Amino acid sequence: MPVFLHDTMSRELRPLLTKPDKASFGMYCCGPTVYGPAHIGNFRTFILQDVLRRTLEAFGIKVKHVRNITDVDDKTIRGALAAGQSLATFTQGWTDKFHKDCTALGLLPPHVEPSAVVHIPQQVAMIEALIKRGHAYVAKDGSVYFKVCSCSDYGKLSHLDRSKLQTQDTNSAGQANDADEYDRESANDFALWKAYKPEDGENFWPSPWGKGRPGWHIECSAMSLEHLGATFDLHGGGFDLCVPHHENEIAQTECATGIKGFAAHWFHSAHLLVEGDKMSKSKGNLYTLEQLIEKGFTPNEVRYALISGHYRTSLNFTLHGVENARSAIAKLERWVDRILPVAGFSRAEFIAPQVHEIQTTWGRFAPAWEILQNDLNIPGCLGQIFTVVGEREDPTPAQSRQDVCGLAKLLQALGLVLFVPKAEAAIPVEVVELGARRWAAKQAKDFAAADQLRKDLSALGWTMLDRKDGYDLKKA
RNA sequence: GGCGCGGUAGCCAAGUGGUAAGGCCGGGCUCUGCAAAAGCCCCAUGCGUCGGUUCAAUUCCGACCCGCGCCUCCA
Numbered sequence: 202m203p204v205f206l207h208d209t210m211s212r213e214l215r216p217l218l219t220k221p222d223k224a225s226f227g228m229y230c231c232g233p234t235v236y237g238p239a240h241i242g243n244f245r246t247f248i249l250q251d252v253l254r255r256t257l258e259a260f261g262i263k264v265k266h267v268r269n270i271t272d273v274d275d276k277t278i279r280g281a282l283a284a285g286q287s288l289a290t291f292t293q294g295w296t297d298k299f300h301k302d303c304t305a306l307g308l309l310p311p312h313v314e315p316s317a318v319v320h321i322p323q324q325v326a327m328i329e330a331l332i333k334r335g336h337a338y339v340a341k342d343g344s345v346y347f348k349v350c351s352c353s354d355y356g357k358l359s360h361l362d363r364s365k366l367q368t369q370d371t372n373s374a375g376q377a378n379d380a381d382e383y384d385r386e387s388a389n390d391f392a393l394w395k396a397y398k399p400e401d402g403e404n405f406w407p408s409p410w411g412k413g414r415p416g417w418h419i420e421c422s423a424m425s426l427e428h429l430g431a432t433f434d435l436h437g438g439g440f441d442l443c444v445p446h447h448e449n450e451i452a453q454t455e456c457a458t459g460i461k462g463f464a465a466h467w468f469h470s471a472h473l474l475v476e477g478d479k480m481s482k483s484k485g486n487l488y489t490l491e492q493l494i495e496k497g498f499t500p501n502e503v504r505y506a507l508i509s510g511h512y513r514t515s516l517n518f519t520l521h522g523v524e525n526a527r528s529a530i531a532k533l534e535r536w537v538d539r540i541l542p543v544a545g546f547s548r549a550e551f552i553a554p555q556v557h558e559i560q561t562t563w564g565r566f567a568p569a570w571e572i573l574q575n576d577l578n579i580p581g582c583l584g585q586i587f588t589v590v591g592e593r594e595d596p597t598p599a600q601s602r603q604d605v606c607g608l609a610k611l612l613q614a615l616g617l618v619l620f621v622p623k624a625e626a627a628i629p630v631e632v633v634e635l636g637a638r639r640w641a642a643k644q645a646k647d648f649a650a651a652d653q654l655r656k657d658l659s660a661l662g663w664t665m666l667d668r669k670d671g672y673d674l675k676k677a
Numbered sequence: 678g679g680c681g682c683g684g685u686a687g688c689c690a691a692g693u694g695g696u697a698a699g700g701c702c703g704g705g706c707u708c709u710g711c712a713a714a715a716g717c718c719c720c721a722u723g724c725g726u727c728g729g730u731u732c733a734a735u736u737c738c739g740a741c742c743c744g745c746g747c748c749u750c751c752a
Contacts, residue, residue, distance in 0.1 A: 231752075239752085246752040275750080359680065361748080417750090439752030444680090446751090471682080472752075479745090509700080510690065514683075515745080522689065525701045532700085535715080572691090581691045584699035591699085593717090648710055655712070666713055673714095 204260050204574045206253070207513060209443065209467035210358050214576060217257060217435065217466065225265040226257060227433030229425040229464070231442055232314070234271040235295035236280040238489045241518060242473040242480050244306060245507045246439045249470045251308045251616055252508060253437070253577055259614040260574065267428045268311040270296055273318050274417050278404050288404050289318070302490045305500035307616040313428045317420040321406050324415045324423040327457045328393045328408075336456040340384040343396035343411035347418075349389040352452045358467060359443050391449055392416035418449035426454060436464035440471055471515040473507075493523065501621050502526045508579045508615065529587075534619050536590045537608070544601040548620055551609055564603030565589045565596070566611050573614060586611065626676050632663050636674050639665060 203216040219226045230250045233239050239247075247268075254264050271277070272292035281291035303310070317324075328345055331337035336351045349355050356362070396413045397405045405412040415423075425433065431454065438447065451463045472479075475486040493503050505526035510516035541551060563570045569585035572578050586608070596604060612619065639654035658665055659677065666673045 233752080243752045249752095359747085361680070437752095440681095441747070441751055444748060470752075472746075474745090514690090517689075519689080521701080525689065528702095529700050578691075580689095580700095581698075584691055587699050643710085646710075652711060659712095664713070667709090667711095668714085675713095 202571070202574065204257055204262075205576055206466065206468060207576050209469050215466060217262070219262055220434070223434075225263040226435070227429040228254065228264055228266050228435045228437065229421070229429055229433060230266070230268040230311070230436075231421055231438040231446070232269040232271060233299055234274060234276055235292045235299060236274075236276040237295060238491065239299055239302060240480070241475075241488045241490065241493070241503065241507060242439075244302070244490065244503075245473050245516065245518075246437075246470045247303070247308055248306060248504055248507050248616070249512045249577070250437050250468070252579060252614065253468065254309065255614045255616055256573055256577065259570075259610060265313070265429065266309075266311040267313045267315065267425065269315045269317060269421060269424050270299075271417070271420060272296070272316050273321075273404070273414055273420075278401055278414075281404070282400075282402050292318075302500075305490065306504050307501065307618060309616075315424040315428060317415070317424065320420065320423050320427060321415060323427050324419045325394075325406075325408050327419060327423050327426070327453065328415075330457040331393065331453065334456060334459070336452075337393055338386065339410050340396075342384055343394075343413060344384065344392055345394035345410055346385050346390040347393050347449065347453060347456075349387060349391070349452070352456055355452050356448055358448050358451060361444070361448070391418060391445065393419050393453070418446055419453055421446070422450045422453040422457070425450070426458070431458040431460040432462045433464060435466040435468055437468040437470075440469045443467075443469060470512045474515055474517040476519050477517055488518075496520070498523050498527070499621060499623065501618050502530060505530060505617060509583065511580055512577055529583075530617070530619070533586070533590065537605070537619060540596070540601050540605060543595070543598055544605045545598065546602070546605050551605060552618070552620065562603045563607035563610065564600065564605070565592070566604065566607035569611055570607070570614075573611070579615065582611070582615070628663075628674050629661075632658065632661055632674060635661070636663075636665055636672065640672055643667070 203218055205214045206217055207213070208215050217226070228250075230247070233243055233247075250266075250268075254266050257264050270292075273288065277288060277292050281288045284291055286294075300310075328337060331347065332339070332345065335348075337345055337347050339345050393416050394408060394410055394413055395416055396411060401414065405414055425436070436447065436450075447467070454463045455461055474480070475488065478486055480487050490500060490503060494500065502523050503526075506518065506523045507516070509522065509526065537551060538548075541548065566586065566589060569582045569589070572585050573582040575581075589604070595601075635654055635658050639651050639658070642648075642650040642654060655665060658674075662677050664675050664677050666675060
């Protein structure tokens with residue numbers, strides 16, 4: 202059974218397979234706009250795409266994953282000017298930060314990560330093709346707009362009825378949404394090329410229509426065409442990108458190339474709620490990975506929390522949820538630690554990729570793998586993993602070897618890592634000393650003194666966990 | 678107005694035409710000088726409401742109630 206995934210356009214579950222004439226499965230994902238730190242909502246989408254890619258690879262499909270960097274648009278230009286930096290310097294800084302977060306979260310680097318700025322010639326060529334074919338027009342100020350009414354099937358992704366396309370009189374900022382003001386023929390038309398304005402500073406590029414910069418939507422069309430061709434296998438992004446971004450991408454590419462069938466499959470992930478609220482800067486609930494690390498969570502725990510809901514259902518991200526993730530991971534680690542000696546594997550072997558190649562079996566985790574392949578049901582898969590973990594009877598060595606291999610492969614598909622060494626806080630000298638004295642008192646059966654020393658330790662914010670043969674000191 | 682999503686235990690969250698996975702929390706037990714950790718056990722006769730279809734519905738159909746998203750920059 203192949204991997205099945207819900208497709209936004211056809212609204213049905215469809216198999217994901219490489220075309221017979223293609224060497225790999227082409228997957229394009231709309232990447233970040235690098236004008237600030239990406240927040241966990243952005244990362245939920247990228248992590249889900251990463252799990253999809255890993256799942257396809259675990260299934261044996263060779264994937265070509267393309268995810269762009271949007272490094273020219275209103276926000277990046279505004280940000281660079283405000284920071285007094287060149288656009289390139291400004292966006293490189295945020296790109297580096299993005300890459301650092303991605304690595305921490307266990308995201309595999311895409312095979313190609315195109316920059317919009319680097320692909321401006323391709324965008325200009327595409328706009329020229331659109332004008333030539335009668336799908337775009339040049340406005341008085343030198344801007345170029347896409348003529349939506351020239352594209353008969355515009356809106357097919359989200360099943361918009363073009364005759365009922367309604368553009369509101371005002372936008373969310375309360376400003377008039379008036380076609381005349383923008384020199385557009387229709388308020389539905391969108392910019393392919395934006396003529397230079399003084400507030401753009403030094404950020405402009407030459408074009409047949411004068412200096413200016415590309416519109417946002419054309420960037421993705423040009424980059425996907427360049428790296429995956431006029432048609433490819435899957436296009437992903439957040440649900441909010443459906444309209445208008447992805448509708449526009451379809452229209453641009455299909456009208457420019459004359460080839461229908463832009464992306465064969467559309468993968469959209471639902472948005473995140475934070476503590477029950479929509480995420481927004483004004484509510485102060487817009488977490489970045491860095492903020493969560495400051496709160497003491499690991500990126501691995503954040504990743505677990507972000508994938509613990511189905512991708513088509515909005516997930517309520519809470520701090521409590523990350524704590525749940527931490528407990529769940531710890532439970533998994535304990536189980537693996539218990540079964541590893543039975544299977545004859547070490548922790549290092551469990552984490553090392555060669556273990557995954559030893560056997561092709563999934564052991565008792567085969568059902569979990571089946572569930573994951575059915576519409577990327579990660580919560581269902583995790584539930585099944587814990588069902589196995591909770592089984593009463595201990596497996597035989599042979600069985601546990603298969604289980605270990607199966608679980609290792611499954612965790613690799615989910616991108617979750619066990620036994621991540623945690624940076625333990627340094628233990629102050631006085632705490633070490635108090636601990637030693639309490640242990641001595643306990644050995645001497647002077648329990649009154651031992652209890653007092655425990656109290657002293659907790660007053661300093663430390664707890665002492667006794668084992669048979671010693672003790673651990675932990676920050677409370 | 679158009680398109681779409683959801684309502685399952687204290688919280689989070691799967692799933693199925695045949696009587697509710699899993700995680701967290703909570704409770705009990707074992708262990709333990711104490712405390713913790715760990716292990717074991719328990720924890721929804723119920724899946725928004727009301728009808729319908731059915732031998733059987735939380736699962737299908739209809740109506741309704743509630744919450745939400747998009748149509749406007751946004752993962």
